[in-house]
Amino acid sequence: xxxxxxxxxxxxxxxxxxxxxxLGCFFxxxxxxxxxxxxxxxxxxxxxxxPGLHFKLPIIQEINRIxxxxxxxxxLPVAIPTRDKTYIHVDTFARWxxxxxxxxxxxxxxxxxxxxxxxxxxGSETRNAVAKHDLIEIVRTDKxxxxxxxxxxxxxxxxxGTIGVLPSIQYGRLKIEDEIKSKAAGKLAEFxxxxxxVRLKRVNYNPDVLDRIYQRMISERRQIAQRFRSExxxxxxxxxxxxxxxxxxxxxxxxxxxQQIRGEADGKATEIYAHAYTQNPQAAxxxxxxxSMDTYRxxxxxxxxxxxxxxxxxxxLLKRANAKPQTxxxxx
Amino acid sequence: MPNQPPAIQTFQMPQMPRMPxxxxxxxxxxxxxxxxxxxxxxxxxxxxxxxxxxxxxxxKxxxxxxPGLHFKLPLGIDQVTVLPTRRQLKLEFGFFTPGxxxxxxxxKEAQEERSMVTGDLNAALVEWVVQxxxxxxxxxxxxxxxxxxxxxxxxxxxxxxxxxDRTVDEVITIGRQDIEVSALARMQELAKRYALGVRVDxxxxxxxxxxxxxxxxxxxxxKAQQDRENAINIANGDYNEAVPRARxxxxxxxxxxxGYRFKRVNEAEGDVASFNAMLGxxxxxxxxxxxxxxxxxxxxxxxxxxxxxxxxDTMRNLLPILPLNKGLEKR
Numbered sequence: 001x002x003x004x005x006x007x008x009x010x011x012x013x014x015x016x017x018x019x020x021x022x023l024g025c026f027f028x029x030x031x032x033x034x035x036x037x038x039x040x041x042x043x044x045x046x047x048x049x050x051p052g053l054h055f056k057l058p059i060i061q062e063i064n065r066i067x068x069x070x071x072x073x074x075x076l077p078v079a080i081p082t083r084d085k086t087y088i089h090v091d092t093f094a095r096w097x098x099x100x101x102x103x104x105x106x107x108x109x110x111x112x113x114x115x116x117x118x119x120x121x122x123g124s125e126t127r128n129a130v131a132k133h134d135l136i137e138i139v140r141t142d143k144x145x146x147x148x149x150x151x152x153x154x155x156x157x158x159x160x161g162t163i164g165v166l167p168s169i170q171y172g173r174l175k176i177e178d179e180i181k182s183k184a185a186g187k188l189a190e191f192x193x194x195x196x197x198v199r200l201k202r203v204n205y206n207p208d209v210l211d212r213i214y215q216r217m218i219s220e221r222r223q224i225a226q227r228f229r230s231e232x233x234x235x236x237x238x239x240x241x242x243x244x245x246x247x248x249x250x251x252x253x254x255x256x257x258x259q260q261i262r263g264e265a266d267g268k269a270t271e272i273y274a275h276a277y278t279q280n281p282q283a284a285x286x287x288x289x290x291x292s293m294d295t296y297r298x299x300x301x302x303x304x305x306x307x308x309x310x311x312x313x314x315x316x317l318l319k320r321a322n323a324k325p326q327t328x329x330x331x332x
Numbered sequence: 333m334p335n336q337p338p339a340i341q342t343f344q345m346p347q348m349p350r351m352p353x354x355x356x357x358x359x360x361x362x363x364x365x366x367x368x369x370x371x372x373x374x375x376x377x378x379x380x381x382x383x384x385x386x387x388x389x390x391x392k393x394x395x396x397x398x399p400g401l402h403f404k405l406p407l408g409i410d411q412v413t414v415l416p417t418r419r420q421l422k423l424e425f426g427f428f429t430p431g432x433x434x435x436x437x438x439x440k441e442a443q444e445e446r447s448m449v450t451g452d453l454n455a456a457l458v459e460w461v462v463q464x465x466x467x468x469x470x471x472x473x474x475x476x477x478x479x480x481x482x483x484x485x486x487x488x489x490x491x492x493x494x495x496x497d498r499t500v501d502e503v504i505t506i507g508r509q510d511i512e513v514s515a516l517a518r519m520q521e522l523a524k525r526y527a528l529g530v531r532v533d534x535x536x537x538x539x540x541x542x543x544x545x546x547x548x549x550x551x552x553x554x555k556a557q558q559d560r561e562n563a564i565n566i567a568n569g570d571y572n573e574a575v576p577r578a579r580x581x582x583x584x585x586x587x588x589x590x591g592y593r594f595k596r597v598n599e600a601e602g603d604v605a606s607f608n609a610m611l612g613x614x615x616x617x618x619x620x621x622x623x624x625x626x627x628x629x630x631x632x633x634x635x636x637x638x639x640x641x642x643x644x645d646t647m648r649n650l651l652p653i654l655p656l657n658k659g660l661e662k663r
Binding site: 029032067077136140145196210217218227228231235239246253266268290302303 | 356388389390391392393444445447448449450451452453454455473474475476477478481482485486488489492493496497498499500501502506507510525526527542543545546548549550552553555556557559560561562563564566567568570571574575578579581582583585586588589590592593594595596597599600601603604607608610611614615618622625626629630632633634636637638639640641
């Protein structure tokens with residue numbers, strides 16, 4: 001009974017060991033990885049990149065799983081002076097992939113050391129590239145782009161500070177990124193790493209510089225504000241001047257026309273009278289006579305004193321019916 | 333979410349008994365029951381309506397499946413990853429809305445994400461949202477590690493490229509739409525290049541502001557703009573108040589002068605007509621008419637004359653009679 005028990009126990013242990021060894025022959029390669037088989041630490045054969053179930057020798061062979069996806073590298077933000085001596089914080093990121101698993105495994109073994117190698121290489125290439133260029137080259141991309149202009153700022157002349165103007169560039173951000181990438185790619189290839197892309201994620205002013213930038217922005221805005229105000233005042237003055245001008249023009253034109261018309265009227269009236277009174281000598285004589293009569297009416301008022309001689313026309317008519325009244329009656 | 337459960341160890345689970353005295357049959361039965369439960373437990377799964385599932389067999393891609401109840405090989409032979417492919421996912425940059433379900437959505441470094449340098453070397457704060465959808469689950473799971481973070485990174489890079497090519501005025505006011513369009517195009521291009529398996533549907537700018545320190549001066553520009561309009565309006569008001577009135581008054585004066593012209597001419601013609609009529613009669617009998625008019629005039633005038641003195645023409649000296657004192661007093 002006891003012996004049989006031992007036997008059963010032994011056979012269970014044996015079965016377990018065999019199962020373990022049997023299972024040790026199989027391993028699954030996940031869709032996202034590749035596997036390098038090592039025998040006592042030494043890589044055997046080509047890396048297995050085909051996902052699915054695979055075989056190996058149990059116990060003596062070990063599997064090393066290596067990612068075959070695109071992996072991230074997110075650089076630490078670094079403060080770098082640009083060529084024009086502006087301190088900026090640059091935050092870079094890259095996407096890379098283990099393209100030669102065997103080399104990678106031999107040279108770096110795991111991802112952690114790869115990350116630190118990337119930091120070294122990409123970090124220093126970024127520094128080099130940034131220090132070689134002016135800030136504007138790092139900020140801008142498309143050197144042909146023309147900025148849209150604010151309708152309100154249309155008549156602010158260009159060249160006043162940086163309002164509405166994009167400083168021109170020679171290379172641009174993409175060129176600099178490419179430059180970093182191509183320089184780093186060669187160095188990383190030695191580690192079995194393929195670099196897909198390097199990008200400058202963030203470029204920001206250093207806090208020390210920022211104050212000066214703000215000051216500049218404020219003065220620029222002030223300048224626009226002052227311009228608006230002075231434009232307003234100027235335009236108002238122009239309109240006021242226009243008002244004066246129009247008023248004077250209107251009034252003087254009217255005066256001229258009025259005088260012209262009145263003169264015409266007087267002239268015309270004079271012409272009419274003159275024409276009528278000079279049509280023949282009798283008319284002139286009659287006119288003289290009528291006017292004299294009118295004048296008597298006006299001159300002789302109740303304040304006048306008249307002295308008549310019996311020889312005068314008024315009474316003379318009594319004496320000499322044919323006499324001509326040539327002399328005016330005396331009056332005072 | 334991508335993860336890799338260990339495929340091999342699952343087989344070790346059922347065999348645990350070590351106790352020597354327990355009957356073999358019982359052990360076997362218990363082991364069989366446990367095995368059966370484990371088998372059933374791990375051989376079905378459901379996929380929600382908004383999702384698709386990716387099935388791997390021994391780690392190798394097998395198929396993608398549609399929503400519903402499905403069966404699979406148990407014990408980790410088949411692995412299933414469910415992805416919400418029909419849901420619109422979103423990433424927030426520079427700001428943060430609480431109550432998200434997508435772990436990738438909120439920002440972790442709002443301040444850093446927000447601050448940007450514009451193409452005219454000014455600073456601006458830009459907040460935006462990216463809407464995307466997983467459109468190729470296979471690529472999303474297998475081609476890039478951490479695809480959502482990658483999308484975040486490339487969105488930031490793309491947005492800064494676009495902002496970096498625009499003036500601060502474009503960024504803050506006039507160029508928003510243009511920025512959204514350009515950034516979207518750039519993100520789509522990069523997402524394709526990175527084989528992310530996502531489709532970027534939309535980029536929306538949220539708050540875009542100048543930095544707080546500078547805000548006041550931007551407001552001042554707006555105020556000054558209003559001042560300008562105001563000054564111009566007031567001046568135009570003055571102009572409009574004075575000039576049309578002056579025009580009217582000028583017209584008035586001209587009309588008045590024209591009236592005067594009519595009056596003068598008509599009066600002259602009237603006078604002349606009356607004169608001519610009288611002249612016609614006068615010519616027929618000048619002497620008589622003249623005498624008549626003279627006497628008529630005298631008849632009208634003399635009654636109102638204050639003093640009338642009549643002397644004979646033989647009298648040479650009239651001083652003795654003239655009441656000089658009276659005449660002088662009257663003056």
